Amino acid sequence: MRDLRLALRQVRFTNRAFWRNPAAAFFTFAFPLMFLVIFTTLFGNADVRVPGTDPVLVVRQSTYYVPAMASFAVITASYTNIAVSVCFQRDAGILKRIRGTPLPGWAYLLGRAMHAVVVSLILVAITAAFGAAFYGTDLPGGAALGRFAVTLLVGSASFAALGLAVTAIVPNADAGPPIVNATILPILFLSDIFVPVGTDPPAWVDVVGKVFPVRHFAEAMQSGFLGTRFDASDLLVALAWGAAGLALAARSFVWEPRR
Amino acid sequence: MGDVAIRVRGLRRSYGDLQAVRGIDLDVERGQVFALLGPNGAGKTTTVEILEGYRARSAGEVSVLGHDPARRERSLRERIGIVLQSTGVDPYLTVRETVELYAGFYPRPRDVREVLDIVGLSEKLDARVLRLSGGQQRRLDVAIALAGDPQLLFLDEPTTGFDPGARRQAWEVVRNLASLGKTVLLTTHYMDEAQNLADRVAVMARGEIVAEGPRRRSGIGTSRTRRSGSGSPRTISRCRPSSPRPRSGPPTATSCSSPTRPGSCTRSPVGRSGRGSSSRGSR
Numbered sequence: 001m002r003d004l005r006l007a008l009r010q011v012r013f014t015n016r017a018f019w020r021n022p023a024a025a026f027f028t029f030a031f032p033l034m035f036l037v038i039f040t041t042l043f044g045n046a047d048v049r050v051p052g053t054d055p056v057l058v059v060r061q062s063t064y065y066v067p068a069m070a071s072f073a074v075i076t077a078s079y080t081n082i083a084v085s086v087c088f089q090r091d092a093g094i095l096k097r098i099r100g101t102p103l104p105g106w107a108y109l110l111g112r113a114m115h116a117v118v119v120s121l122i123l124v125a126i127t128a129a130f131g132a133a134f135y136g137t138d139l140p141g142g143a144a145l146g147r148f149a150v151t152l153l154v155g156s157a158s159f160a161a162l163g164l165a166v167t168a169i170v171p172n173a174d175a176g177p178p179i180v181n182a183t184i185l186p187i188l189f190l191s192d193i194f195v196p197v198g199t200d201p202p203a204w205v206d207v208v209g210k211v212f213p214v215r216h217f218a219e220a221m222q223s224g225f226l227g228t229r230f231d232a233s234d235l236l237v238a239l240a241w242g243a244a245g246l247a248l249a250a251r252s253f254v255w256e257p258r259r
Numbered sequence: 260m261g262d263v264a265i266r267v268r269g270l271r272r273s274y275g276d277l278q279a280v281r282g283i284d285l286d287v288e289r290g291q292v293f294a295l296l297g298p299n300g301a302g303k304t305t306t307v308e309i310l311e312g313y314r315a316r317s318a319g320e321v322s323v324l325g326h327d328p329a330r331r332e333r334s335l336r337e338r339i340g341i342v343l344q345s346t347g348v349d350p351y352l353t354v355r356e357t358v359e360l361y362a363g364f365y366p367r368p369r370d371v372r373e374v375l376d377i378v379g380l381s382e383k384l385d386a387r388v389l390r391l392s393g394g395q396q397r398r399l400d401v402a403i404a405l406a407g408d409p410q411l412l413f414l415d416e417p418t419t420g421f422d423p424g425a426r427r428q429a430w431e432v433v434r435n436l437a438s439l440g441k442t443v444l445l446t447t448h449y450m451d452e453a454q455n456l457a458d459r460v461a462v463m464a465r466g467e468i469v470a471e472g473p474r475r476r477s478g479i480g481t482s483r484t485r486r487s488g489s490g491s492p493r494t495i496s497r498c499r500p501s502s503p504r505p506r507s508g509p510p511t512a513t514s515c516s517s518p519t520r521p522g523s524c525t526r527s528p529v530g531r532s533g534r535g536s537s538s539r540g541s542r
Contacts, residue, residue, distance in 0.1 A: 009363060016356065017351040017352055020351035089349075093346065096313070097347060100312070100313070100339075101336060102365060104333070256313070
């Protein structure tokens with residue numbers, strides 16, 4: 001279909017612009033590695049009980065953080081970065097201009113989302129390689145690799161859809177980063193990404209983890225690296241959130257800057 | 260529909276109590292350069308955005324190349340080119356890549372080099388967009404609008420903020436578009452721009468068209484030439500209607516019987532300073 005080809009073409013142009021901003025590109029990829037090093041340095045090589053495992057799996061902090069930071073990287077690239085950059089493009093008048101061309105809106109947004117998926121793939125590859133090289137992390141192999149790839153695709157696509165949806169509540173580009181971070185950071189903290197939640201968290205923390213897609217995604221990513229049990233329902237939760245994001249974006253996406 | 264590119268009857272647009280457009284009629288013929296002239300706040304941009312399909316209208320009929328722009332039909336978007344008041348392109352792509360990107364959206368695009376030739380950006384083919392001056396960026400905007408080889412181009416305030424040199428270059432571009440047979444609807448608050456470029460001018464103020472007519476060598480409705488530096492108010496002549504506007508029935512396009520007769524018009528300063536000279540009359 002012609003419009004699908006246009007969407008893929010959009011990925012190419014978005015990608016070109018992305019790499020020509022070397023500072024932004026560099027820090028996109030350095031970000032998760034930076035966090036990985038910081039966390040492992042701060043918390044030393046102590047052991048951590050992986051939440052949600054039964055019988056309890058105990059691994060080193062660094063081993064735990066590799067999939068956690070990979071998940072964080074995917075969410076940053078797919079959700080946060082898309083939301084913030086779309087808000088800037090909107091205020092700059094780029095989206096309005098696109099809307100005046102024959103390119104269908106969905107094709108443009110699909111192109112942005114696909115680019116985010118590509119960036120996520122590269123990020124995870126880099127994080128995994130770094131983890132394998134410096135922290136002796138196991139990489140997913142065999143059947144687990146297949147499930148891991150699906151997890152990655154479903155996760156990044158769903159978070160990208162949510163990133164596009166959230167732009168509807170951002171009034172202008174300057175408010176973008178604070179608002180988007182306010183929506184995602186608390187959930188990240190409560191979903192075992194930065195700190196594995198302790199042995200006896202309050203019940204509501206568990207509810208947050210169950211309701212939102214972050215912990216589900218993180219656990220699916222974890223199973224690729226740590227060999228914990230893979231639960232397909234985790235992907236379904238992420239997919240459901242992605243579909244909701246898509247529906248919301250289809251209804252409420254704002255193409256013009258608000259005066 | 261052969262001769263008419265744009266046909267508007269009784270167009271209205273209100274925002275709550277505020278009436279931005281109060282019932283205007285327009286006819287733009289194919290191949291014509293039509294200028295909508297008026298001060299800021301007159302409703303020009305609102306009108307043009309309705310024609311471009313960005314805004315819904317409150318009332319009236321609109322036909323652009325035979326389509327109703329409110330339906331946002333793709334086939335209409337394939338035949339028009341839009342230069343918005345504000346620019347916005349990805350700063351990291353080159354000029355050529357930018358035009359290529361947009362050209363790809365259209366079924367029968369124009370050759371990229373040719374487009375850049377028309378707008379005078381040929382030497383900047385491989386320059387990154389962030390390296391362009393303001394005037395060059397504006398010309399890139401026109402190139403983008405031209406990339407799909409549209410039949411009709413909308414230019415919203417194309418030279419606002421330009422120095423006189425850039426202005427003249429931009430006018431050259433518009434003349435090139437006209438010589439290609441394109442229909443051009445441009446909005447401006449510069450009288451000399453309307454005079455120099457347009458085949459036909461409609462003057463808009465406070466949501467209404469107060470005067471309309473073909474371009475005249477001596478300027479619309481004035482016998483006085485006035486030079487003003489920046490900072491002094493620009494004078495636009497306005498015509499009082501010869502008869503009170505009818506309360507019922509469709510509003511008419513021209514409320515002046517004879518826009519160019521000096522005696523029939525009053526002048527009032529319009530409170531915005533313009534750039535460059537405001538000398539009327541042909542150069």
